[in-house]
Amino acid sequence: MPKETYVPSLLSLFRQHGYDGATLAKISEATGLGKASLYHHFPGGKEEMVVSVLDYLDHWLDQNILQALSQPGDPQDRLQRMCDRLGEVYDDGRQPCLSAILLLGSARNVFHDRVQAIYQAWIGAIAQVLVESGIDENTAQQRGEDAAIAIQGSLILAQGLGNPSPFQRAMQQLPQELLR
Amino acid sequence: MPKETYVPSLLSLFRQHGYDGATLAKISEATGLGKASLYHHFPGGKEEMVVSVLDYLDHWLDQNILQALSQPGDPQDRLQRMCDRLGEVYDDGRQPCLSAILLLGSARNVFHDRVQAIYQAWIGAIAQVLVESGIDENTAQQRGEDAAIAIQGSLILAQGLGNPSPFQRAMQQLPQELLR
């Protein structure tokens, strides 16, 4: 099987255990592949596995978030679609965000540039929607950051409280908050 | 020297490298203590070290945040004092939050209860201020959660963008946002 087959398993594993916590033993178990086979698909080892996951995430972001935001129509609807998609990936707040995990773990230095690029693209796309609905450039950029803050913060809090409702509430409020 | 002496070094180390990433070798180097000495002060090993740090954080939260919030005076001033204190611990957004790190790493299960208690106490204290300024109980609780979301989210984003300004802006806006 091609290596892309195993990326979803890897994503789920890194989300659950973090970079250091996702040992080759666990990865082997989760993918059903022996350690040696993992090195056939990912010669660069763990690091390449994460890179593959980030590639996958880039693609997902492009196909879901950025696309939902950039298509024509009512700005609030477009933002709402983004929130719907986010609810899916984060399982309504029960699953943590990989980019935050990579940022806070010991792997920070290794993947920081990739994660930064993801955040920038995301915030930029949100800001673009707001600009199109008449908000000035600077405010739009700040609101884009506010959106990222609300999403990441509510995910953290949902994890911390062991209760997904902060995320759900944040997603519910976000579209109108941004266009306020 | 008493073991409390080394807690600040431990805090800084766990913030930098996470739980898994903070190896005994690094801990030994950071504290200037040999392994034997570390195990003399912390017989429970790494786990006890984190517990000590969490005790320290509990105390800090009590002496700084909770105290600043509970003392009499103008609600907005009290919230402003909290934000000032937060700016100090997080070095104006340049340092990550340990509780978030413990939540997202592989140590989640081990320390989740302690972290949960911290968040609950914190949010409760903020809500209390809002209640005292005439906001109804439910809204106050939600706003308390919003505060936690803004803090945690802006810290993540500051890390992700490699730029502390989202945190600084969030801290600047927070007091009036909560009393809006």
Next chain:
DNA sequence: GACATTATACCGAACGAACGGTACAGTCCG
């Protein structure tokens, strides 16, 4: 069609290094 070659996918076993942790013989100091 028959045969050699190559590419892809996979695995068992083992590697050295580093891990968290311990045993013990001191050394310091009241």
Next chain:
DNA sequence: CGGACTGTACCGTTCGTTCGGTATAATGTC
């Protein structure tokens, strides 16, 4: 003296990684 503390050497385990090799299927060659 006696207890707090520490340096050194070491334990078993697990880490990420690599080696040597097999099975299968596709591809090329005559």
